Amino acid sequence: MPCSGWMQARLEVAAVTCEMNLAEPLSAPSTASPADRQSLRLIFAYETAAILILAVSLFWTAFFASRQQWPIAAADLLLAGLAAASWAMIRAGSLNSALIVSEVTLMIFTVCYALMFDEPSADIPRITHLYLLVIAMLGYINHLRRRSAFQLLVTAACLVGFIVLSSTTYAFPFARTIPDDIRAGGIWVNSILATAMLCGGIYAIQKEFTRPKGLMLDLSNAVRNRELRLHFQPQVDRTGQIIGAEALMRWQHPDRGLIPPNDFIPAAEAAGLMPLLGGWALAEACRTLSQWQDDPALARLTLAVNVSASQFQLEDFERTVLGTVRRHRIDPARLKLELTESVIVHALAPTVAKMNALRAIGITFALDDFGTGYSSLSYLRRLPVDQLKIDRSFVQESLESDRGGALVRSIVHLGIDLGFVVLAEGIETSAQHAFLLECGCHEFQGYHFGRPVDAAAFADHVRQAAAGGSPALLPAANDRTRRSA
Structure with a gap:
């Protein structure tokens, strides 16, 4: 039966994808963060699902056309068109819109298919409506991934449709039921597939609800209770001045x-909370810049904020950033957004479009942890990036071997040749600093120049430096890592 092919392609892949998104192991080894891996896997899986739907639908179109059953062939051709449209939306960077369109169109298609081609008979019952339960399950799983009243509405509509189609024998007056010789085999296939997909969805939800919740609940409350803080680590130029x-x-x-x-x-990454935490960090950074504007020693400084993959890929990300900048009335040129390579490697065109929209008002971009992810000159030359940040692992190895030093020197020269400002992070010794100066590096960051400290301590540090003093490096309690996102 035609339903089995395209439903299997769309729903089975989507169920597995949602499970990965909701229950990604925290210890999976990768250079990309868990949020980056989840986002890239989610996009890849839905792209793959759309292509599979397109291929299977075209197969059934050809099959029924060969038997001159033109209405069924036309229905499968319509499904192929919907799959192609969903694929195009995903490629354009509109993942959430693609999910909504896919769920709604599949729901409508399933109901219409059941009423048009799957009219129950005395020997063979209707079976297509079972997939409404699978679509309802997927809608709820996507609701858990990103809270949405619309997803709940889709879930409710699918359940109502299932009840109606299960309880009646109604079909369109102009129905063209698929011949019983095809439906006789399809009823077993569809029943098995629908049951397997429901079990997969239940398993995914179980993983979500049995996962440890204490820390995640505390994190959700931390923003509201103002428990989060921003600490600031200085960045200096070649003269040692804090910039x-x-x-x-x-x-x-x-x-x-x-x-x-x-x-x-x-x-936070595994729980999908990074957009929430990242949004708070961005707003707090802009508030800090607004306060710095009134202090002559701080007004000239830039402030870099990390942006996670899940935050950057939100469809309204650039509008949110623009709104935050305008609300705090800051100079956009003082705000720098740091992206990792894994954020930008997928769907390059929409990524560039988002970056250009923000660069148009003066916001700059830094490519963080350069060299540890998916480095490629083919995309590096197209990205509207202003700064390359050499990862601390390369800095640590720069003086340990000739190869390590040559690699750092090559990265610095590459950045200079492409017109980027090159910043090395993780500098802990004067020897590392001297080597990077000799390489031509423009800017520097690390414990050698100052540890991350709270806003008040950082402001005092900058004022003392501006006054010509030589303040000691300021330690930060329990500071085991510099990463924020």
Whole structure:
């Protein structure tokens, strides 16, 4: 039966994808963050599903056309067109819109298919409507991934449709039922597939609800209870002058004290909370820049904020950033957004479009952890990036071997040749600093120049430096890591 092929392609892949998104192991080894891996896998899986639907639908179109059953062939051709449209939307970077369109069109298609081609008979019952339960399950799983009243509405509509089609023998007056010799085999195939997909969906939901919730619930409340903090690590130029800072997230838990990012960022990424935390960090960074504007020693500084893959890929990301900048009335040129390579490797065209929309008002971009992910000159030359940040692992190895030093030197020269500002992070010794100066590096960051500290301590540090003093490096309690997102 034609339903079995395209339903299997669309729903089975989607169920597996949602499971990966909801229950990604925190310890999976990869250079990309869990959020990056989840987002890339989700996009890839839905692209693959759309292509499979397109291929299977075209097969059934040809099959029924060969038997001169033109209405059924036309229905499958319509499904192929919907699959192609969904694929195009995903490629354009509109993942959430593609999911909504796919769920709604599949729901309508399933109902119409059941009423038009799957009229029950005395020997063979209607079976297509079973897939409404699968679509309802997927709608609910997507609701868990990203809370949405519309997803709940889709789930409810599918359940109502299932009840009506199960309880009646109604079909369109102009129905063209598929011959019983085809339906006799399809009833077993569809029943098995629908049951298997429902079991997969139940398993995915079980993984979501049995996962440890304490830390995630605390994180959700941390934003509302103002427990999160931004710490600031100085960035200096070749003369040693502080020219900016990187904003790094810290969590001051009321019972457990200061929780390092290594302990809560992976949990936030796995739980899909990074858009929430990233949105808070962006707003707090802009508020800080607004305060700095009134201080002569701080007004000239730039502030870099990390942006996670799941945050950047939100369809309204650029509008949110623009709104935050305007609300706090800051100079956009003082705000720098740091992206990892894994954020931008997929769907390059929409990524560039988002970046250009923000660069148009003066916001700059840094490519963080350069060299540790998916480095490629083919995309590097197309990206509207202003700065390359050499990952700390390369800096640490620069003086340990000739090959390590040659690699750092090559990265610096590459960045200079492409017109980027090159910043090396993770500098801990004067020897590392001297080597990077000799290589031609423009800017520097690391414990050698200052540890991440709270806003007040950072401001004092900058004022002392501006006054000509030589303040000691400021330690940050329990600071095991510099990463914020």
